[in-house]
Amino acid sequence: MSAALRRRRRSSVNSPRPLVAFLLIASFGILFAGCSPKEEAPPEAEDFTFTADDIAKFKDLSQQAEDGIVTLDEGGGPPLYLEGEDVGNVPVVDLSMIDKFKAIRSGPAATGDDLFAVTNEFLNVRDAPNVTASATDRLDKGDIITVIEFIDAAWAKIQMPGGREGFVAQRYISKLTSEAKLAEEKEAYKDLYFVDFGFLNVRKSADTRSDKLGELPGQSFVKVLSKDDVWARIPFEGKEGYVAAEYLTQFLPNFLVRQDEFTLPVVHYRLSQDDILGVMPGHISRLKEEGFNMISLRQFKDLLITQEDRDVRLEPNTVALVVSDVTPDNIDEVSDVLRASNVRATVFIATKYLGLDGITQKKILTLSANGHDVQSGGHTGDDLRSLTNAQVELELKQSRKLMEEYTGKEVFSLAYPLGGVNSRITGKAVDAGYLLGVGTGQERVFARDQLLRIPSFVISSSASADEVVGLVRGE
Numbered sequence: 001m002s003a004a005l006r007r008r009r010r011s012s013v014n015s016p017r018p019l020v021a022f023l024l025i026a027s028f029g030i031l032f033a034g035c036s037p038k039e040e041a042p043p044e045a046e047d048f049t050f051t052a053d054d055i056a057k058f059k060d061l062s063q064q065a066e067d068g069i070v071t072l073d074e075g076g077g078p079p080l081y082l083e084g085e086d087v088g089n090v091p092v093v094d095l096s097m098i099d100k101f102k103a104i105r106s107g108p109a110a111t112g113d114d115l116f117a118v119t120n121e122f123l124n125v126r127d128a129p130n131v132t133a134s135a136t137d138r139l140d141k142g143d144i145i146t147v148i149e150f151i152d153a154a155w156a157k158i159q160m161p162g163g164r165e166g167f168v169a170q171r172y173i174s175k176l177t178s179e180a181k182l183a184e185e186k187e188a189y190k191d192l193y194f195v196d197f198g199f200l201n202v203r204k205s206a207d208t209r210s211d212k213l214g215e216l217p218g219q220s221f222v223k224v225l226s227k228d229d230v231w232a233r234i235p236f237e238g239k240e241g242y243v244a245a246e247y248l249t250q251f252l253p254n255f256l257v258r259q260d261e262f263t264l265p266v267v268h269y270r271l272s273q274d275d276i277l278g279v280m281p282g283h284i285s286r287l288k289e290e291g292f293n294m295i296s297l298r299q300f301k302d303l304l305i306t307q308e309d310r311d312v313r314l315e316p317n318t319v320a321l322v323v324s325d326v327t328p329d330n331i332d333e334v335s336d337v338l339r340a341s342n343v344r345a346t347v348f349i350a351t352k353y354l355g356l357d358g359i360t361q362k363k364i365l366t367l368s369a370n371g372h373d374v375q376s377g378g379h380t381g382d383d384l385r386s387l388t389n390a391q392v393e394l395e396l397k398q399s400r401k402l403m404e405e406y407t408g409k410e411v412f413s414l415a416y417p418l419g420g421v422n423s424r425i426t427g428k429a430v431d432a433g434y435l436l437g438v439g440t441g442q443e444r445v446f447a448r449d450q451l452l453r454i455p456s457f458v459i460s461s462s463a464s465a466d467e468v469v470g471l472v473r474g475e
Contacts, residue, residue, distance in 0.1 A: 090394050091401040093433055101412075101435040103144045104304050105451045106176075116158070116173040117256055117308070118143045123173070125166035129155035136166050142308050145173065152219040153194035153251055174256035179311075182257055189252050193222045193232070196249040202241040206231035213241045222248060257311045258448070264300065265319050265444040265472035266456035272325040276461045277333050284341040286465035287319060292472060294321045296373035297346040297413045297436055304435075304451075319472050321345040322438060322456060324377055324415045328358040335363070339370055348377035348415035348438070351402040364406045375413040376403050376434075383420040384428075392425060396432035412436060419458070426452040444474050 103117065118139045125137035129151045137160065139145065148157045148165065156170045177185050198218045203210040213236055216222065225233045225240070232245045267287075269280055287294065293315055300320060306312050323334055326349045338345055347367055353359045367374050378384065379399040384392050396414065403411045412435040416425065419440035429437050429452055441455025457471050 091397050093397050093401050093404075095431075095433045097410075097412075097435070098430065098433055099140075100142050101433070102430070103142050104308065104435065105449060106144055114147045115176045116145050116147050116156075116253075117176055118145070118172060119174050119254065119256070119309075120172040123168055125158070125160070125168055127166060129157070129167040133167070137164065139168070144176075147173070147175075147253075150221070150251075150253070152217075152221055153249075154219045170253065174254035176256050176258050178260040179257050180260075182255060185255065186252060189250070191224055192251045193224050193248040194251045195220050195222060195247060197247040200243050200247050202234070202236050202243055204241065206233075206242045210242070213237070213239070216243070221251065224248070256308075258307060259311075259313060260448050261445055262314060262448070263445050264314060265474075266438065266454060267294075267319055267321050267468065267472065268438070268440070268456035268458045269321075269323045270325045270458055271323065271327070271330050271334060273461045276459070277330065277337055279459075279461055279463070280337055281341055283459065283463070283465050283468045284321070284343055286469060287472070288343075290317075290469055292317045292319045294319050294343045294345070296320070296344045296371075297322065297375065297438075298373035299344065301412055301435060322348065322415065324348040324438075326350075326353075326359070326377070328353055331359055331363055335367055335370070338367075338372060344371045344373070346373040346375055346413065348375050348413075349403070350377040350381040350417070351379045351399040352381065354402055354406060361406050365408075368407055368409065373413075374403065374407050374409075375415070376400050376411050377415045378417045381417045383418045384416060384425045385420045385422055389424075389428065392428045393432065396428055396434070400432060400434070413438065421453055444472060 106115070118141055121141050123139040123143075124135040125139060126133040127136050128134075139160070144161075145168075146159045148159055150156050150170060151167065154170055155167050156173065157165065158168055158173075159165050175185065195216045195218050200216045200218075202213045202215060204213055222232070222234050222243070225235065227233065227245050227248075230245055231242045232248055233240055233242055235241075267283075269276055271277065284294070295318055297320055300314075303312060303314065321343060323338075323345055324347075326334060326347055331349075334347070338347075349359060349364075354361075354364075364374055376396075376399040379395045379402075382395070384395060387395065399414075400411045412433075414429055414434045414436070415438045421437060421439045426437060435451065436454060437452040438454050438456050440458050442457065443455040444457075446454055457468075459468060
């Protein structure tokens with residue numbers, strides 16, 4: 001092949017081939033890091049050892065990837081997982097959704113009374129409460145801020161993440177609250193009005209011929225002491241005065257009512273259990289007979305996104321169906337079971353199984369085409385709690401990157417291997433760009449701030465259909 005032709009082929013190669021080349025070259029570099037003439041201690045039992053055939057294979061695969069020949073299902077599967085602190089290069093993943101996902105997971109119960117969300121596509125933060133003031137920051141739709149105070153009906157003083165302060169137009173932000181607290185929130189503003197005109201005269205008595213004490217600027221707040229259809233009595237400069245009631249409007253901030261708790265039983269089938277696929281169809285059939293609607297976690301995620309704009313809820317009797325411990329040996333069978341049951345599920349796969357000799361891209365795309373949601377089960381399947389921070393970061397980002405390359409879709413959910421999760425692991429999941437995390441537990445209700453630790457009922461192969469129905473009903 002000529003050099004010019006090779007350059008053309010190389011420039012035309014799109015992702016995931018650059019990823020394959022990068023990971024192969026990185027692995028190849030690590031292989032040769034220990035090949036210097038310097039004398040070293042013999043490897044410990046857990047270290048990887050490589051033969052001359054291994055090195056030749058990596059050389060060949062690296063060259064094929066550079067030439068644009070290797071596809072996702074060629075070249076022997078995913079990259080090596082390296083043990084110890086030196087984990088090599090961590091794959092670069094898209095982290096643009098981290099702030100949005102954090103906003104989705106936050107809720108009024110977890111974050112305080114003065115939390116607001118930006119509802120416009122963008123919002124300028126200014127250094128003074130007027131439109132001619134300089135813009136110091138820009139917020140995007142969905143960003144979460146704290147309102148320090150309302151300057152008037154038009155402007156709010158805010159604090160952004162990081163502690164920076166500024167002023168924004170009040171009409172482009174909405175207060176986050178729960179349905180249970182909405183009436184209480186509104187009650188707090190019941191006597192607060194604003195001047196809904198360019199200015200408003202304040203008079204000594206309730207008479208247009210009375211002496212003028214002063215005037216109130218438009219949009220300024222007014223505390224009403226009493227009012228009738230014509231006049232309102234208000235405090236003014238240490239005294240009391242009267243203003244025309246028709247130019248006053250009750251002030252209420254915009255509210256975004258957020259569902260703070262979700263009744264969503266997660267029925268979890270782990271295929272590492274013997275004969276679990278044998279009982280799964282009967283369980284699913286019985287749940288459908290009892291009127292339960294089964295969804296995937298992608299459908300749940302879509303609902304969470306919609307809730308950032310308007311108040312929508314899960315339909316009653318909704319169950320999330322998830323399957324984990326999927327391997328090359330059982331993927332065909334689980335695909336057949338799900339297709340025959342005519343349901344949508346989230347299928348978690350450890351990315352170490354991806355490749356021509358394992359779970360091929362064709363099988364992944366077939367699951368996706370059948371309406372199933374394919375997400376990350378980690379890379380090696382090791383309990384993340386036993387790994388170092390560097391290893392956890394590699395596991396989570398590597399598995400997310402590889403799965404996105406195979407599916408061509410955003411990977412936002414993680415099933416913690418063996419159900420192992422703690423606050424350190426959820427923090428790393430946040431940093432890796434995940435929205436949802438599935439663990440284990442006996443709860444069918446979880447809060448918004450638990451979205452990275454969603455409990456799931458791990459169904460035993462000995463469980464009857466009646467027992468499964470009882471679990472999702474909370475009986």
